[in-house]
Amino acid sequence: MADPERIKAVAEHVAYTKRHGNDVVVVVSAMGKTTDNLISLANQVSSTHPGRELDMLLTTGERISMALVCMALADIGIDAVSFTGSQVGIITDTVHTKAKILEVKGDRLREALSAGKVAVVAGFQGVSTEREITTLGRGGSDTTAVALAAALNADVCEIYTDVTGVFTADPRIVPQARKLQQLDFEEMLEMAGAGSKVLALRSVEFARNHNVPLHVRSSFTWETGTWVLDRSAQISSKETAMEEPIISGVVQDTGESKITVVGVADKPGISAALFEPLAAANINVDMIVQNTSKDGRTDISFTAPKADLKKALEIVNGVAKEIGANDVTHVESVAKISLVGAGMRTSPGIAAKMFRVLAAAGVNIEMISTSTIRVSVVVDAASTETALRALHTAFGLDSGQAYSAPLPERK
Amino acid sequence: MADPERIKAVAEHVAYTKRHGNDVVVVVSAMGKTTDNLISLANQVSSTHPGRELDMLLTTGERISMALVCMALADIGIDAVSFTGSQVGIITDTVHTKAKILEVKGDRLREALSAGKVAVVAGFQGVSTEREITTLGRGGSDTTAVALAAALNADVCEIYTDVTGVFTADPRIVPQARKLQQLDFEEMLEMAGAGSKVLALRSVEFARNHNVPLHVRSSFTWETGTWVLDRSAQISSKETAMEEPIISGVVQDTGESKITVVGVADKPGISAALFEPLAAANINVDMIVQNTSKDGRTDISFTAPKADLKKALEIVNGVAKEIGANDVTHVESVAKISLVGAGMRTSPGIAAKMFRVLAAAGVNIEMISTSTIRVSVVVDAASTETALRALHTAFGLDSGQAYSAPLPERK
Numbered sequence: 001m002a003d004p005e006r007i008k009a010v011a012e013h014v015a016y017t018k019r020h021g022n023d024v025v026v027v028v029s030a031m032g033k034t035t036d037n038l039i040s041l042a043n044q045v046s047s048t049h050p051g052r053e054l055d056m057l058l059t060t061g062e063r064i065s066m067a068l069v070c071m072a073l074a075d076i077g078i079d080a081v082s083f084t085g086s087q088v089g090i091i092t093d094t095v096h097t098k099a100k101i102l103e104v105k106g107d108r109l110r111e112a113l114s115a116g117k118v119a120v121v122a123g124f125q126g127v128s129t130e131r132e133i134t135t136l137g138r139g140g141s142d143t144t145a146v147a148l149a150a151a152l153n154a155d156v157c158e159i160y161t162d163v164t165g166v167f168t169a170d171p172r173i174v175p176q177a178r179k180l181q182q183l184d185f186e187e188m189l190e191m192a193g194a195g196s197k198v199l200a201l202r203s204v205e206f207a208r209n210h211n212v213p214l215h216v217r218s219s220f221t222w223e224t225g226t227w228v229l230d231r232s233a234q235i236s237s238k239e240t241a242m243e244e245p246i247i248s249g250v251v252q253d254t255g256e257s258k259i260t261v262v263g264v265a266d267k268p269g270i271s272a273a274l275f276e277p278l279a280a281a282n283i284n285v286d287m288i289v290q291n292t293s294k295d296g297r298t299d300i301s302f303t304a305p306k307a308d309l310k311k312a313l314e315i316v317n318g319v320a321k322e323i324g325a326n327d328v329t330h331v332e333s334v335a336k337i338s339l340v341g342a343g344m345r346t347s348p349g350i351a352a353k354m355f356r357v358l359a360a361a362g363v364n365i366e367m368i369s370t371s372t373i374r375v376s377v378v379v380d381a382a383s384t385e386t387a388l389r390a391l392h393t394a395f396g397l398d399s400g401q402a403y404s405a406p407l408p409e410r411k
Numbered sequence: 412m413a414d415p416e417r418i419k420a421v422a423e424h425v426a427y428t429k430r431h432g433n434d435v436v437v438v439v440s441a442m443g444k445t446t447d448n449l450i451s452l453a454n455q456v457s458s459t460h461p462g463r464e465l466d467m468l469l470t471t472g473e474r475i476s477m478a479l480v481c482m483a484l485a486d487i488g489i490d491a492v493s494f495t496g497s498q499v500g501i502i503t504d505t506v507h508t509k510a511k512i513l514e515v516k517g518d519r520l521r522e523a524l525s526a527g528k529v530a531v532v533a534g535f536q537g538v539s540t541e542r543e544i545t546t547l548g549r550g551g552s553d554t555t556a557v558a559l560a561a562a563l564n565a566d567v568c569e570i571y572t573d574v575t576g577v578f579t580a581d582p583r584i585v586p587q588a589r590k591l592q593q594l595d596f597e598e599m600l601e602m603a604g605a606g607s608k609v610l611a612l613r614s615v616e617f618a619r620n621h622n623v624p625l626h627v628r629s630s631f632t633w634e635t636g637t638w639v640l641d642r643s644a645q646i647s648s649k650e651t652a653m654e655e656p657i658i659s660g661v662v663q664d665t666g667e668s669k670i671t672v673v674g675v676a677d678k679p680g681i682s683a684a685l686f687e688p689l690a691a692a693n694i695n696v697d698m699i700v701q702n703t704s705k706d707g708r709t710d711i712s713f714t715a716p717k718a719d720l721k722k723a724l725e726i727v728n729g730v731a732k733e734i735g736a737n738d739v740t741h742v743e744s745v746a747k748i749s750l751v752g753a754g755m756r757t758s759p760g761i762a763a764k765m766f767r768v769l770a771a772a773g774v775n776i777e778m779i780s781t782s783t784i785r786v787s788v789v790v791d792a793a794s795t796e797t798a799l800r801a802l803h804t805a806f807g808l809d810s811g812q813a814y815s816a817p818l819p820e821r822k
Contacts, residue, residue, distance in 0.1 A: 004452060004455035004456045007456045008456055011456075038475065041415060041475070041479055042478075042479060042482055044415035045415045045418045045419055045422075045479045045480075045482055045483040045486070046479075046482035046483045046485060046486035047486055048482060048485035048486045049482055049485075050481065050482065050485055052492070052493075053478040053481040053482050053485075053493055054478070054482075056474060056477065056478040056481075056493055056495075057474070057475055057478035057479065057482075059474075060471035060474045060475050063467055063468070063470075063471045063474075064449065064452070064468055064471050066467065067453075067464040067465070067467040067468035068452055068453060068456045068457070068464075068468065069456075070461065070464040070467075071453055071456055071457035071459060071460055071461065071464050071465075071468075072456040072457045074457060074459035074460075074461055074464075075456070075457035075458055075459045081463070082463075082464055082467050084467075084544075087542070131498070
């Protein structure tokens with residue numbers, strides 16, 4: 001929802017889908033800079049932003065969008081009706097600015113759909129069990145869409161973004177990147193967790209848990225985007241089965257810092273002493289590496305969001321004294337590079353090949369972590385482009401039809 | 412609520428009043444250009460603005476203001492909580508964009524006040540008996556404030572505007588204009604009806620009907636403004652009783668056009684044929700003058716808002732043909748000049764003096780209408796300044812203490 005032009009484009013897509021016999025519920029986000037502008041206003045009037053009032057302030061952005069989308073639809077002959085999160089019965093807990101959805105009632109949505117209307121719902125917001133307006137935090141609008149799709153048992157939840165789908169790598173860095181035709185939920189989860197910005201992790205988790213097929217696409221074009229589906233629901237043919245790729249994509253995350261606690265005693269309870277206070281401060285620690293012990297002492301490194309670096313250092317410096325560590329060092333900006341692919345489960349040696357490729361490209365690996373379908377390494381931030389391009393080429397993502405299966409028909 | 416500075420100024424006033432032992436409910440309007448910007452967005456996306464969606468869109472303006480006011484209050488140590496019209500139980504009828512208040516529940520307001528909090532309420536909005544968000548139309552925020560003051564049996568409803576009170580004339584036109592210390596509801600009603608922009612007619616009516624004392628003042632200064640009170644509640648002393656003025660003020664309204672239907676048959680039913688379709692089109696006809704009949708035919712002139720001139724002319728031209736009128740003429744811009752004063756009831760000759768003063772100033776009178784406490788004339792728009800200044804001086808408004816009574820003490 002960037003601007004009025006975008007709203008009109010979305011209305012065209014909605015009208016098309018509706019006219020082809022589908023019931024449509026539209027979930028909107030705030031327009032372009034609306035949220036930033038509101039936060040700027042808040043900063044101008046006060047340094048104190050109570051969560052309840054901040055939520056009241058920020059939820060206006062989606063309300064503006066939803067009213068405008070309804071007007072744009074009315075203009076092209078589609079009968080639409082807007083609903084706030086509260087009106088549509090998105091019941092949340094009472095945690096302002098990052099509420100969790102407890103229940104979706106949806107009675108008014110069903111009424112509107114039965115009456116042949118398109119329903120337009122404000123994303124990112126709900127009403128708490130205490131009758132207060134709440135917001136869902138990051139990725140809130142996507143989460144609203146998936147939650148409503150699940151509650152209404154929708155055929156598909158289309159996510160309109162500013163890109164045409166999920167790519168094998170960030171096309172701004174790897175020009176040869178290709179759009180993926182489909183992905184399974186686990187792969188999308190790993191990609192989101194590894195730093196892909198296309199879909200919020202939380203909304204993918206919600207979609208997986210409720211088995212809601214997602215279609216990631218752009219409101220600026222009519223082309224098919226990327227489907228995110230349960231593995232069993234994926235479209236395959238003999239050819240695609242034969243050429244099913246091992247790797248779906250390479251993802252970078254450049255928003256992290258690395259902190260190392262040097263020379264701590266290698267004994268039980270040290271990790272807990274370090275990471276418990278970080279967790280209590282809501283600092284999202286990502287990768288953790290502990291060196292081999294030497295003379296009964298070791299180094300512990302971990303990554304955390306750049307935005308939390310200052311707070312994390314304060315905590316770690318305090319803990320370091322308590323546990324008798326020699327020193328605390330940090331690198332403000334590191335890059336995490338991840339290879340993601342469901343095929344990894346049955347293909348050994350992916351990690352080894354990854355390390356070889358990076359070594360050949362002259363990229364030094366600082367940390368490593370893996371899941372069954374992902375290998376992530378932390379490298380110097382300056383090596384991001386080199387690492388991404390080398391891996392994209394080496395794992396055969398540059399060319400060929402990774403997923404050549406026919407697409408689900410547009411209804 | 413012009414901008415962040417204004418919001419902080421309002422917060423200071425609220426904090427002062429709260430700290431002096433008062434329970435305070437603040438009703439906010441949208442900031443400066445917010446409403447215009449929202450309407451502009453609506454025009455950009457669509458030429459169709461369903462009332463329900465327009466109300467949803469416009470009500471965001473007050474929500475932004477109320478959250479910001481709460482934050483500004485929190486910053487100076489005042490515990491405040493915001494409420495939408497819906498949350499506070501302002502129940503309206505179902506007429507979108509100009510709903511009427513049916514009931515004010517106010518339970519959550521009373522709870523907040525009992526808890527020692529300042530309540531900040533979004534003006535201009537309510538929730539309909541059909542659970543839809545509605546807006547109250549023009550003067551909606553003032554009306555909300557008066558309605559809440561009545562429901563809560565408040566000591567006073569303070570109206571903060573961009574002027575320091577109600578003046579004997581518009582100070583931009585008549586530099587000698589003085590601020591009035593008090594007025595009764597009837598006078599304020601006549602002034603609002605005659606074109607004074609300080610208070611919306613509707614909110615004054617509401618205040619009179621529920622006997623809510625109003626205090627019109629500026630958020631930029633701490634000086635006392637103008638009190639609008641029931642006649643019996645006005646503060647008087649011997650001196651003021653002796654010098655009670657006949658005229659409280661001179662008011663201009665330059666937002667009207669004049670239409671004349673020339674040469675219509677002087678017979679029953681003609682007026683109805685003319686004015687019924689205008690009323691059906693929601694055109695607010697103000698003054699009507701019918702000339703003395705001559706040869707069984709007459710001319711009918713009336714004034715209507717400039718904004719409705721085009722629509723009014725279409726209707727009148729249609730009717731003119733049907734009723735066999737000779738012609739329809741119009742003046743796009745006329746000025747209505749009104750003298751208002753409760754003392755007129757007991758002072759004969761005010762109208763005659765007014766006509767004499769205007770004649771001496773070379774101002775031609777085109778139409779006349781009167782009430783018991785008001786005389787209005789329509790003059791050429793170019794004569795507005797001359798007429799206002801001549802009347803202001805002639806009726807002794809330039810100098811002297813028209814209302815020299817002591818003011819109600821600030822609590």
